Amino acid sequence: MKHFFTLLSHEIRMLLVSPATYVAATLFLAFMGLIFAKILEIYAGSPQEYSPAKIYFDLFWLPACVMVPLLTMKCLAEERRAGTIETLLTTPVTTTEVVLSKFGAAYLLYTLLWGSTGGFFYILQKFSGDARFLDTGPLLGGFLFIAVSGLFFVAIGVFASSVTSNQSVAGILGCVMLATLILGGNALSDSAWLEQGVLRPAKNVIDYSHVFSHRDDFTRGVIDTRHLLFYFSGTGLALIFSILSVEAKLLHS
Amino acid sequence: MPEVPTAIEVTNLVKTYGGVTAVSDISFTVAQGEIVGFLGPNGAGKSTTMRILTGYLPATSGSVKICGVPVATNPDEIKRRIGYMPENNPLPEDMRVSEYMYFRGRLKEIPRRKLSPRIDEVLEVCDLKRVRHKIIGQLSKGYRQRVGIAEAILAEPPVIIMDEPTIGLDPHQILIVRDLIASLRGRMTVIISSHILPEIEMTCDRVLIINQGRVVAQGSPAHLRREILGQSSYQLEIAGDLATLPAVLTGVDPALVVSDRQPIDGTDFHRVAVAAERNDDGGEALLAALMRHGFRVRAFSRKQPTLEDVFLAATRRSWDAIDRQKPKGGN
Numbered sequence: 001m002k003h004f005f006t007l008l009s010h011e012i013r014m015l016l017v018s019p020a021t022y023v024a025a026t027l028f029l030a031f032m033g034l035i036f037a038k039i040l041e042i043y044a045g046s047p048q049e050y051s052p053a054k055i056y057f058d059l060f061w062l063p064a065c066v067m068v069p070l071l072t073m074k075c076l077a078e079e080r081r082a083g084t085i086e087t088l089l090t091t092p093v094t095t096t097e098v099v100l101s102k103f104g105a106a107y108l109l110y111t112l113l114w115g116s117t118g119g120f121f122y123i124l125q126k127f128s129g130d131a132r133f134l135d136t137g138p139l140l141g142g143f144l145f146i147a148v149s150g151l152f153f154v155a156i157g158v159f160a161s162s163v164t165s166n167q168s169v170a171g172i173l174g175c176v177m178l179a180t181l182i183l184g185g186n187a188l189s190d191s192a193w194l195e196q197g198v199l200r201p202a203k204n205v206i207d208y209s210h211v212f213s214h215r216d217d218f219t220r221g222v223i224d225t226r227h228l229l230f231y232f233s234g235t236g237l238a239l240i241f242s243i244l245s246v247e248a249k250l251l252h253s
Numbered sequence: 254m255p256e257v258p259t260a261i262e263v264t265n266l267v268k269t270y271g272g273v274t275a276v277s278d279i280s281f282t283v284a285q286g287e288i289v290g291f292l293g294p295n296g297a298g299k300s301t302t303m304r305i306l307t308g309y310l311p312a313t314s315g316s317v318k319i320c321g322v323p324v325a326t327n328p329d330e331i332k333r334r335i336g337y338m339p340e341n342n343p344l345p346e347d348m349r350v351s352e353y354m355y356f357r358g359r360l361k362e363i364p365r366r367k368l369s370p371r372i373d374e375v376l377e378v379c380d381l382k383r384v385r386h387k388i389i390g391q392l393s394k395g396y397r398q399r400v401g402i403a404e405a406i407l408a409e410p411p412v413i414i415m416d417e418p419t420i421g422l423d424p425h426q427i428l429i430v431r432d433l434i435a436s437l438r439g440r441m442t443v444i445i446s447s448h449i450l451p452e453i454e455m456t457c458d459r460v461l462i463i464n465q466g467r468v469v470a471q472g473s474p475a476h477l478r479r480e481i482l483g484q485s486s487y488q489l490e491i492a493g494d495l496a497t498l499p500a501v502l503t504g505v506d507p508a509l510v511v512s513d514r515q516p517i518d519g520t521d522f523h524r525v526a527v528a529a530e531r532n533d534d535g536g537e538a539l540l541a542a543l544m545r546h547g548f549r550v551r552a553f554s555r556k557q558p559t560l561e562d563v564f565l566a567a568t569r570r571s572w573d574a575i576d577r578q579k580p581k582g583g584n
Contacts, residue, residue, distance in 0.1 A: 002361055002362075003359075006356070006360060011357050014345070014347070017347055018347065033533055035535075082343050082345075082346075083339060083341060083343030084343045084344070084345055086304075086309060086339045086343065087337070087338075087339060087344075087404075088341060088360075090307045090308070090332055090335070090337040090339075090351050090362040091332055091357065091361055092329050092332045092333050092360070092361070093360055093363060096327075097454045142267075249311075250309070251311065252270060252271070252312065
């Protein structure tokens with residue numbers, strides 16, 4: 001891992017000089033700001049049962065399904081399309097270092113963007129002068145969930161980028177995979193037909209990988225190690241598959 | 254004379270993918286400090302061979318050693334010993350030249366304190382100082398090629414591999430790149446592939462002609478001329494009794510024959526091509542005999558076969574060999 005930090009700093013720099021990053025960041029912050037303003041409108045109209053932070057993180061799936069593919073679709077697909085992966089892998093760097101540096105840079109940007117939305121709550125608290133609006137429990141839990149789940153989501157985006165040399169295909173593939181993971185579990189969790197005997201193990205798997213229930217636990221302040229294990233092992237698996245995918249493409253190029 | 258150590262040793266190299274044999278049993282060696290040119294038609298297996306030499310692609314069978322180190326078992330060690338410029342010279346479009354050089358220098362493990370002076374040096378050598386702060390995507394093709402070459406020689410590796418370094422350049426830029434490659438002679442072992450044959454002839458000490466994944470000829474350009482074409486020819490413009498010319502030629506050398514004869518309009522001169530089976534210079538004796546037998550000679554030249562002739566003859570010969578190997582009656 002001698003070259004990891006050289007590659008990581010290069011990747012971060014490349015993300016920072018790319019106009020696409022600023023477009024994605026502006027869209028993300030505008031969208032999240034809009035959601036936040038809407039939440040405040042609802043709260044101003046009538047009293048609500050939950051804190052604004054919980055409602056805010058309920059909608060995490062939308063930016064996750066759109067932002068993550070936007071940030072990751074370019075990383076390996078573009079290197080392969082332009083042929084720069086060849087010059088990169090003929091220096092003393094390993095495929096693992098290349099994949100991890102791409103993952104690290106995209107993850108850093110993803111968490112930074114989410115982190116910057118913490119400013120919304122700070123502004124609300126500052127201008128309302130009411131400390132209750134800065135509900136630290138759900139807020140920290142929510143951001144922790146974003147940070148932990150982001151590892152897995154970004155790794156899926158990197159994997160999608162590793163299987164094709166076309167950015168658009170990588171973006172769509174990443175979006176579909178993330179939507180299947182996040183929304184598919186939610187859609188199937190209430191299905192009665194999965195309760196039948198032979199499908200019971202499948203139901204258990206779907207319940208275990210139900211991202212929305214993980215989010216609810218995190219925002220309630222419950223840090224379950226099973227959830228952590230799910231995201232960490234998923235991240236590891238997605239990254240291993242990304243590395244294998246890059247190397248397999250080399251063998252057959 | 255002390256024997257020059259071997260920099261590259263390729264033995265029975267085979268690469269197949271998807272049922273297609275891209276490289277078929279190639280063997281060759283390159284001595285340290287030598288500049289070797291790879292020639293071959295498109296799809297001959299040049300780029301695949303070069304990629305295997307760099308450790309980027311694994312070989313199906315056979316062995317490759319760079320400076321005595323096997324590529325298959327020590328790819329990391331090999332990557333420290335080579336500088337590689339791939340086909341089409343892919344470069345990151347949105348980096349500045351100096352930034353790119355710094356990044357590549359760090360990846361190639363050049364110590365930080367040595368990196369800046371070394372970058373200055375290669376930018377100077379490649380005449381890139383004027384564009385060092387420019388974004389690579391905005392550079393002309395000639396500058397981009399030079400950035401690729403500068404990157405390949407940056408870490409001063411013992412072996413440089415360049416896949417078509419002069420492709421798409423104008424004659425002036427080709428001259429600069431040629432001088433640049435020639436300046437590496439003796440210091441680094443260089444393998445280049447090119448379609449521009451005079452380019453290879455002028456730059457390279459030795460040429461390897463590859464066709465259908467096989468080495469069909471190798472040696473110095475002069476050696477290849479002798480080996481592949483094996484004959485020299487003369488172009489004459491003469492007047493006189495042409496019926497006696499074959500006898501005069503036989504009198505000089507039994508190997509000399511008239512291969513072509515055409516009258517030149519409006520004069521009694523003929524343009525005659527004389528072919529010799531051997532590749533030695535018997536021009537003086539021929540000219541003297543013609544004068545002695547009363548021929549009037551107004552032009553006499555020895556036709557020098559170009560590397561292009563050699564290349565075409567060698568590839569044609571390999572095609573013929575492949576055709577002969579095909580089973581009769583088969584498709």
